[in-house]
Amino acid sequence: MKGEKKKKIIKSIRIDVDKCNGCRACEVICSSFHSNPKYSSNNPARSRIRVIRDLIADIFVPVYAGEYTVAECAGRDKYTIDGKEYNECAFCRASCPSRDLFKEPDSGLPLKCDMCESDPTLKMPMCVQWCLNDALIFEEREVEVEEEEKQEELELGLESLANKYGLNKIEDIIARMSQSKKG
Numbered sequence: 001m002k003g004e005k006k007k008k009i010i011k012s013i014r015i016d017v018d019k020c021n022g023c024r025a026c027e028v029i030c031s032s033f034h035s036n037p038k039y040s041s042n043n044p045a046r047s048r049i050r051v052i053r054d055l056i057a058d059i060f061v062p063v064y065a066g067e068y069t070v071a072e073c074a075g076r077d078k079y080t081i082d083g084k085e086y087n088e089c090a091f092c093r094a095s096c097p098s099r100d101l102f103k104e105p106d107s108g109l110p111l112k113c114d115m116c117e118s119d120p121t122l123k124m125p126m127c128v129q130w131c132l133n134d135a136l137i138f139e140e141r142e143v144e145v146e147e148e149e150k151q152e153e154l155e156l157g158l159e160s161l162a163n164k165y166g167l168n169k170i171e172d173i174i175a176r177m178s179q180s181k182k183g
């Protein structure tokens with residue numbers, strides 16, 4: 001839905017692939033920062049940044065988790081850069097049905113980078129702070145945008161569960177849960 005114009009801070013992380021050595025500190029701290037309670041565990045499979053690594057080909061490419069998508073795309077892209085060949089989908093940020101990347105390993109719910117949204121706001125996202133090689137560079141800029149309704153994380157999670165198990169099943173479970181809470 002479109003609305004009034006408003007100022008918005010756009011946060012971005014510039015990735016200098018040439019400086020990444022594949023240490024995976026970014027994955028560790030991201031999963032730890034988002035564990036519940038915070039810092040109680042770390043598991044790179046739960047990280048919202050994943051490093052595409054190929055030691056033999058000397059390939060290390062950090063990729064941030066982006067949007068959830070219901071269906072995988074019909075085509076595939078294959079990149080060759082500086083003579084190094086990257087896997088299909090290597091640079092894709094989507095949490096998509098064709099692979100396990102960017103999905104919470106226990107529930108299968110999609111993961112998305114939230115720029116370490118927290119209260120109080122961090123000066124710099126955790127993965128940037130922990131990247132000692134300066135491969136991740138944090139930038140902020142102010143832009144004017146149309147006000148839009150934001151799809152909540154909860155809504156996205158429910159949508160993905162409904163796609164996976166069917167809406168009827170989810171409705172049944174919620175009805176049962178609400179009965180047991182009342183009783």
Ligand code: SF4
Pocket residue numbers: 019020021022023024025026027051060062130131132133134135136
């Ligand atoms: S912390 Fe930095 S150098 Fe290490 S894998 Fe992540 S992006 Fe690469």
Ligand code: SF4
Pocket residue numbers: 029030031033047048049064065112113114115116117125126127128
């Ligand atoms: S910005 Fe925060 S949420 Fe996003 S990948 Fe880095 S540590 Fe994870």
